[in-house]
Amino acid sequence: MFPIFDLTLRLNGFPIGQARQKLDSILAVNDRDYETFLEEKKRELAHFHLKHNPFYQALVGKDAFENWEDLPIMRKIDFQRPLAERLSNGYSEKKVFVNKTSGSSGDPMVFAKDKPCHALIWANIMRRFGWYGVDFNRSLQARFYGQSMDWFARLVLRLKDFLSHRYRFSIFDFSDAGIEKILHKFRSTQFDYINGYTSSIVQVAHYLKRKNLVLKDLCPSLRVCIVTSEMLFDDDRILLEQYLGVPVVNEYGASEVDVIAIENPDGRWLVNAETCFVEIVDENGKVVPKGQQGRILVTSLYNFAHPFIRYEVGDYGVLDLSGTAKHPVLQKLIGRTNDVAVLPSGKKPAGMTFYSITKKLFGDEGNVKEFVITQTQLDTFEIEYVADQALSEAEKNNMEKVFGDFLEPGLHYIFIRRDGLQRSKSGKLKQFTSRVSS
Template sequence: MNWFKISLQLNKFPINRAQKLLRAIQNIPETEYQSYLEAQRKSIVNYHLANNSNYKNFFGSLSFLSWEEVPVMQKSDLQHPLKERLSDSFNKNNTYVGKTSGSSGHPFIFAKDRLCHALAWAEFIDRYQWVDIDLNKSLQARFYGIPLDFFGNVQERFKDRMSLRRRFNIFDLSEQKMEIFLKRFKRSHFDYINGYTSAILLFAKYLNRKEIVLKTICPSLKICIVTSEKLFENDKKCIEKSFGVPVINEYGASEAGLIAFENPEGEWVVNSEGLYIEILDDEDKVLPYGEEGRVVITSLYNKAHPMIRYDIGDIGSLSGKSSFKKPILQTLTGRTNDVAVLANGKVVPGLTFYYVTKSIIEDTGSIKEFVIFQTELDRFKIEYVSEQPFTSVQIQKILGAIEIFVGKNLKVDFEQKSFLKRNKSGKLQQFTSLV
């Protein structure tokens, strides 16, 4: 039985129609693909100008003249009641309604028309086939959070059952819970693991300490797909060693769907069928391939709710090998709000601080997880989960590296914790500025 497709159809999402549309788009020759994108961009803008009064007011012009004049949407532009943002003839009952995780600090409710939502799933089905995963047949070990309220919890578990997913609750990642995880793998025939990078990495480190390779106790396991949080190269190697299977990078967002997926050649291929991706500078100008800037996304088929030139809040770049039909994500280095502003005015990407600290902390061998907060212009706090507290020598190494790579005269507080707090969806925010 094709349980996954059946579950979509039961919820009135036209997956067969969406898959037919996806195949038609994929059959467009490379030489004609730029024209397809330009026509679809213009079509979705004109649709919302004609059918969405809120977008028309936001657009601020009578008609579409050129793509460069289309205004860029910020998350703050979408933080008012959904009913005010829906296009004519759409409502909460005939659309898919979701909520962003708020990891960027700007959560909001969004909507997709049913074909757009089905197309997003058709794209996932297509990409997963690249790595020999069939969403209608393959059993998933799902490392995600789950709603804690009764109705939300039951609803999510029903969706998991219909979608061949078995959830591993990541709100409790203690040693005792890891042991329970391990027993589940011993008795189940999982085909793949999917979930948040930090939780999967923590499980991999647990297996490494136990000197267990996961595939030896779960031979059916084929691959691990990580999403939502940055995957560092050393962490990828750690997971692959502990699991005994390849690790694939997925980049997506609830409001946009699948943004990019790593193919077997190691290329992070951008979804060019249902989305149009741009890399913009601070003045909303398109940057050349290879240059880092803001990731801006247009949903080409969402008629219920405009997601047009939408600044998703991430920083990245496209490879020079990109084409209109096959854009390749070269880097995804963090979020636009992940920056530390120092007292002298220096702006340091939070990821820089994280890289420096991470490389030294991992030398201890006993650190499980850590997060960094900027609490004042000249003060940072590192919270960490470890078997033993940092020694004075380890602290001095970290402070020395921070002085070299981040800045001088900075104060750093260290706090050992039994666990780290995740957001409501289960994500672990690696760096947060509280200034």
């Protein structure tokens, strides 16, 4: 098959051949020397932006630094200005890769990567997906991502999907009829792998369970499912692997920087230390030891067009003690930093705590298909859910008791049954939201 994906990258000015050579040189650095290698790359990047990027120089407040941790933590709010004002000298919007975040955790943010950096990122993604037999030039992807409602933007996206060897499913209709259309496509198409939002693929798996079907029986060519963008819970992984009939791989990334971590075939969540540097810091911005929870910072090591240095992606995580400089391991991804509940007692549990408890309480009987939780007042939580039958009073009372025992008594819960849940424009399902200021 003609390597159309590589050709598309080259035609758009992304030097994929050179990027692969550079990636090979990075991978050739041995474990013993990798920490020194990373330090050199970090300092080279920061010194470049302090010299050639007025935006970053103003943010730092000086044109030099001694200690890495003295550099400021960059946040999305720092980028609320025109992109042209944030680019390094010598770069323009016409000469870089420009995109924007989905805005699922706030306002969308326009960002840029220089073309060699973007090519290097793709070379590394292709290498890591290759662990599972995925070849971007040959393997057909079943894609569960969002898409624009604008007809022209959708037309452009269809062309992009064709050139990227993937078929994009609608993720805005998970009725039985909508999922049957999805399954019909799987029956008639030799898909090699699935990639997309966790919650969307879980909906398909729930339907397969109700119908006592396994997707690989319908589509024997299917090899693997790689989920991204949303939390993957242990019971969802079990459900997916049983009813998709293929291994499930957890990917974690941020479009403005890179793939941050992806599971390897041994089940270890390997951090991308080839093109990124990942730190875990406490609430005061100090690096915490491995094994301790904190805010995730990411530095895009090869992006010279636009600085992402010690950039706070908005998540909490833990690095495993077993990791090394060359092979760091993400032990746990806990959830968004802005998704923290504030209780009347002053206790501040992570919002995903509510979601995890509720998920287990609902069980896996097929009645409740999806749900989201919103804290509307200090002591009040709305639980919106999609179900064939409304929850009984006994089920609601049991949930309230468990929440009271686990968190604190005196909290109020409002249960609202919906025909469907509101997703972001990108199609993501935001599972917990707090409207209460911390």
